[in-house]
Amino acid sequence: MATTTTKVETFVGKRIRRREDPRLITGTATYVEDIQMPGMHYAVILRSPHAAARIRSIDTKKAESAPGVVCVLLGKETKGVGAVPCGVAMPDLRVPQHTILATDRVYFVGHPVAVVVARDGYLARDAADLIEVDYEVLPAVADPEKALAKGAPAVHPQWPDNIAFTYHQDGGNVDKAFAEADVVVKQRIVSQRLVPMAMETRGVVAEWRNADRQLNLYTSTQIPHLVRTIVAGMLGLEENRTRVIAPEVGGGFGSKLNVYAEEALMGYVSMKIQKPVKWIESRRENFTCTIHGRGHVDFYEIAAKRDGTILGIxxxxxxxxxxxxxxxxxxxxxxxxxxxxxxYNTQNIRADIVGVFTNCVPTDAYRGAGRPEATHGIERMVDMLAAELKMDPAEIRFKNFVAKDKFPYATATGLTYDSGDYAAPLKKALDLVGYAKLRQEQADLRKQGKYMGIGISTYGEICAIGPSPATPAGGWESATVKIEPSGKVTILTGACPHGQGEETTFAQIAADELGVALDDIVVLRGDTAVVQYGIGTFGSRATAVGGTALYYALQDLKAKIKKFGAMLLESEDVTLAGGQVVDNKTGKSKPFQEIAGATYRALKLPPNTEPGLMATRFWEPPNFTFPFGAHIVVTDIDGETGQIRIRRYVAVDDCGNILNPLIVDGQIHGGVAQGLGQALWEQAVYDDNGQLVTGELTDYALPRAHLMPWIESHHTCTPSPVNPLGVKGVGEAGTIGCSPAVVNSVVDALSPLGVRHIDMPLTPEKIWKLLATKNRDVGSRGATK
Amino acid sequence: MIAQKFEYTAPKSLDEALHLLASGAKPLAGGMSLIPMMKLRLASPEHLVDLRTIQDLNFIREAGGQLHIGATASHYEIESSALLRQKCPLLTETAAAIGDVQVRNMGTIGGSVAHADPAADYPAALQALEAKFVLKGAKSERTVSAADFFVDAFATALEPGEILSEVIVPIDDARTGTSYQKMVQPASGFAIVGLAARVRVNAGKVSFVRIGVTGLSNHAYRASGAEKTFEGKTSSPANIQAAAALVAQGVDANSDLHASADFRRHLAVVHAARALKTALSRIA
Incomplete structure (x- = not known):
């Protein structure tokens, strides 16, 4: 038997390369598409080419008799399957019946209409072309503001106003704040629809085992346990006989934090044909059928005193x-x-949300999920306020930050910020970028007619989601640690990390706690038959919540190891350190591995102690965590073409304690890339007929490696008091901090022309038009009282 | 993204390929445009003839005082050709500006030119170079000038059954300055506009100028009005600007999500001036 090595070396806080990378880099990882099974069949889904239409009839005869076709299923046959769920409960929420296949009507381009199952994927695809659907095309509406207008086509005929829900929140006394203000700045700000665009599209393999009444469902998801609970419910199956496996997941960014029609549909198909079935989403389907992100039109008003003190929003x-x-x-x-x-320290807010149905694919969580939009809004408004008051954008921020002695800080929106020192990252970023010198350079360049901008964004975000009462499905997370008789360690995390690096960081935590080598630790995730119930990875929660569950499970095992060590050493005063249990009086020690063996051999047990070394903890967080930071972007604008060049990108992020700086850098880089995507290039554009115009990668401008600036990534560290690791989360910070810094920079560059706001993406043509017309009235003007 | 069923032949000789093409097969080179169209089922050829296995189509050589480039020379082969870099740097510069490295490894000059995408890069350079195209059919061979080859968007002088077998460009000595300047469409890597310039100066005056334009209209063209204006003048910034201002004149400009017609016209002028200026600076 191999023995484990014990080391005094510690791992937390070090730049350790990701242990999961070799299989990813060498192309040996197993994704859903890689799964092969004997007798496997293939499904192709026929989807609506229209955004709104009544289905008059569907003729499947030709498809059914095509070579290799086993069956063609329509919505009328899958009516018994439960609806695709909305997991959110709100008082006036209108929830349309979302069947897994359309029945008499289609509501967006890409709406699934029929599924063709054949013995290979090529034959299934060919047969799909043979299905004849007679559509009566109806008027569609794809723009949420147009959908709210009187006389707009009704997306769902039962709700002619197209309102899906409303939500109102008041904090403090916003009317008083605005009445007392010296200045009010208003702006309409659009946060455009984006396509999350995971490199691996969605995919499902369903395998029904009739004799066991068991469904095995392989799906590219961030939340296997929730998918199991919901899909079992939709199909009327038993949860303990439904096994969901998320094999390697090639990116999710929130788009796989969902339960999709195809997951239940493939389960249904496999049960019907009594064979395994595979469905792999095409890129085109990924564009039109997987959720989109953002999709806001925001109308902001900010009230302030003449000295820059923000009074209300x-x-x-x-x-x-x-x-x-x-x-x-x-x-x-x-x-x-x-x-x-x-x-910012303002206690007066008022918000009204109206959710609007459109004939488009649904929006949902995409990296940052609501916080990039909020940060973009407040950070743009603060810059506009500074411009209105002729204040420096850094100065107005310092003036309004929640002071570092005010934590925990209760916000006007009902949150309690855990810890913060908001001035620290901004100070650091200003120093790093050389702010005063840059402003001087900018003044000189302006005299030469050149456009250079400096943009600041100081963001806060909400992570470690979250306390269960504040989440739709439980906000805790689980971990099991098993120490085998040889001393090897297996971690089962309910968080289902899928690319965020927890196979490395969780091993770092366990290695330090137990005093063993990283190589002695395996981290398992993503299989409901292997891992205890868990919630999943989203909202920058896997380490802050799942890592904490792991931490407590490790404490349980450490206590037990010490008990056994004390028994074996015949001592009452022992310490576990460096992989040894040491008698504090005599200095005698027993290695961890020997103790692990003794717990299973069980020749002798400490009083009231069971054999074995395994612990499971479900940790309920008492609060969210609130990371923050400052991003500064320096841009140069080509005055002839409107092209934006990013000269400097300085990111100072405070995500609490850092377990692995290499992985944190990677998260910041990836986050910034997606933030730049929104700021500069990406947009899901629907035309008036509800056709997705940017439905191919030749039109949807995804950020490319060669377009990335050098990201100068730095940190301050304000540990979170919410969890014993002191971590906050960093998965979305880059995206959240990025877009307002870019837009603020470009607006700053063009401010001599009177430009005060530009909506994303900042395409060269938009910039050129501003330069060409020297437009002094972009968007609605701020009103000074 | 699954194409319809098709036959596939990889012939060893050009004659065999031409024979197959005469019976209605479609030629496949790098597949950078054809394969995506087939996957989207926008194109469904019944029979593909792969030209990449034909040795006779893959060459870059100098002969008879001209440069001959076989149809299946990849963008990367052109970009990295020492011969072309020395004797036709405009073509290497243009090849290096195409798409991304994966596209340049797969895509071919023959495929790109024969496809005649209005936003492709090569056509601008080939117009400026006054390139000649050798078109071969099962029983025919003819040579067509760039001016006559590009007919419309995705339409060329190629007749059914013919393939473009070879591109012929002149040798530019050190007295000729060239440049390709491009505004990149960020999603596709194609040119929103691409401007190729070739200039010579004699006794302080511009003695020769050729300007090729791509991306602006339905097909690449030579901006002859701008050329005439510039020839015989000094290469002053004002004269450059005056010539550049004419490159989009009388052109029905393309318009799409990435650039309106007005913006494209403006970009053409800006990039023409940049191409002329850079080309002039490169005259030895």
Whole structure:
């Protein structure tokens, strides 16, 4: 038997390369598409080419008799399957019946209409072309503001106003704040629809085992346990005979924090044909059928005193819902409202959300989920306020930050910020970028007619989601630690990390706690038959919540190891350190591995102690965590073409304690890339007929490696008091901090022309038009009282 | 993204390929445009003839005082050709500006030119170079000038059954300055506009100028009005600007999500001036 090595070396806080990377880099990881099974069949889904239409008839005869076709299923046959769920409960929420296949009507381009099952994927795809659907095309509406207008086509005929929900929140006395203000600045700000675009599209393999009444469902998901509970319910199966496996997941960014029609549909198909079936989403389907993110039109008002003190904020938020609610759709704009004060000390807010149905694919969580929109709003408004008051954008921020001695800080939106020192990252970022010198350079360049901008964003966000009462499905997380007789360690995490690096960071935590080598630790996730119930990875929660469950499970085992060690050493005063239990009096020690063996051999047991070394903890967090930071972006604008060049990108992020700086850098880089995508390039554009114009990668401008600036990533460290690891979360920080810094920078560059706001993406043509017309009236003007 | 069923042949000789093409097969080179169209089922050829296995189509060589480039020379092969870098740097510069490295490894000059995407990069350079295209059919061979080859968007002088077998460009000595300047469409990597310039100066005056434009209209063209204006003048900034201002004149400009017609016209002028200025600076 191999023996484990004990080391005094510690791992937490070190730049350790990701242990999961070799299989990813060498192409040996197993994704859903890689799964092969004997007798496996293939499904292709026929989808609506129209955004709104009545289905008059569907003729499947030709498809059914096509070579290799086993069956063609329509909505009328799957009526018994439960609806695709919305996981959010709200008083006046309108929830349309979201069947897994359309029945008499389609509501968006890509709406599933039929499924063709054949013995190979090529034959299934060919047969799908043979299905004849007679559509009566109806008027569609794809723009949420147009959908709210009188006389707009009704997405769902039963709700002619297209309102999916409304939500109101008041904090403090906003009317008084605005009445007392010296200045009020108003602006309409759009946060455009984005396509999350995981590199791996969605995919499902369903395997029904009739003899066991067991469904095995392989799906590319961030939340296997929740998918199991919900899909079992939709199909009327037993939860303990439904096994959901998320194999390698090639990116989710929130788009796989969901339960999709295809997951239940493939289960249904496998039960019907009594064979395993595979469905892999095409890129085109990924564009039109997997959730989109953002989709806000926000109307902001900010009230302040002449000295820059912010008194209150009002927000009217129009959320483009799409045709249906997916799992968390109505929750996302509420996250925006929670974060609308940013990290500024104002106690007066008012927010009104109206969720609007459109004939588009639903929106839902996409990296940042509501917080990028909120941060973009407040950070743009603060810059506009500074411009109105002729204040420096850094100065107005320092003036309004919640002071570091005010924590825990209760916000006007009902949150309690755990810890913070908001001035620290801004000070550091200003020093790093050389702010005063840059402003001088900018003044010189302006004299030469050149456009250079400096943009600041100081963001706060809400992570470690979250306390169960504040989440739709439980906000705790689970961990099991098993120490085998040889001393090898297996961690089962309910958090289902899928690329965030917890196979490394969780091993670092366990290695330090137990005093063993990283190589002695395995982290398992993503299989409901292997791992105890868990919630999943989203909202920058896996380490802050799942890691804490792991930490407590390790404490349980450490106590037990010490008990056994004390028994074996015949001592009452022992310490566990460096992989040894040491008698504090005599200095005699027993290695960890020997004790592990003794707990299983069980020749002798300490009093009231069971054999074995395994512990499971479910940890309920008492609060969210609230990371923060400052991003500064320096841009140069080509005055002839409107092209924006990012000269400097300085990110100072405070995510609490850092377990692995390499992984944190990676999260910041990836987050910033997606933030830049929104700021500069990406937009899901629907035309008036509800056709997705940017439905291919040749039109949807995803950020590319060669377009990335050098990101100067730095940190301050304010540990969180919410969990014993002191960590906050960093998965979304880069995205949240990025877009307002970019837009503020470009607006700053063009401010001599009177430009005060530009909506994203900042395409060269938009910039050129501003330069060409020297437009002094972009958007609605701020009103000074 | 699954194409319809099709036959596939990888012939060893050009004659065999031409024979198959005469019976209605479609040629496949790098597949950078055709394969995505087939996956989207926008194109469904019944029979593909792969030209990449034909040795006779893959070459870059100098002969008879000209440069001959076989149809299946990849963008990367052109970009990295020492011969072209020395004797036709405009073509290497243009090849290096195409798409991304994966596209340049797969895509071919023949495929790109024959496809005649209005936003492709090569056509601008080939117009400025006054390139000649050798078109071969089962029983025919003819040579067509760039001016006659590009007919419309995705339409060329190629007749059914013919393939583009070879591109011929002149040798530019050190007295000729060239440049390709491009505004990139960020999603596709194609040109929103691409401007290729070739200039010579004699006794302080511009003695020769060729300007090729892509991306602006339904097909690449030579901006002859701008050329005429510039020839015989000094290469002063004002004269550059005056010539550049004419490149979009009388052109029905393309318009799409990435650039309106007005913006494209403006970009063409800006990039023409940049291409002329850079080309002039490169004259030895």
């Amino acid at each position: 009002k927000l009217k938020l129009i959320q483009d819902v799409g045709a249906y609610h997916q799992l968390l759709t109505p929750l996302i704009p509420q996250l925006s409202v929670l974060m609308m004060p940013g990290i």
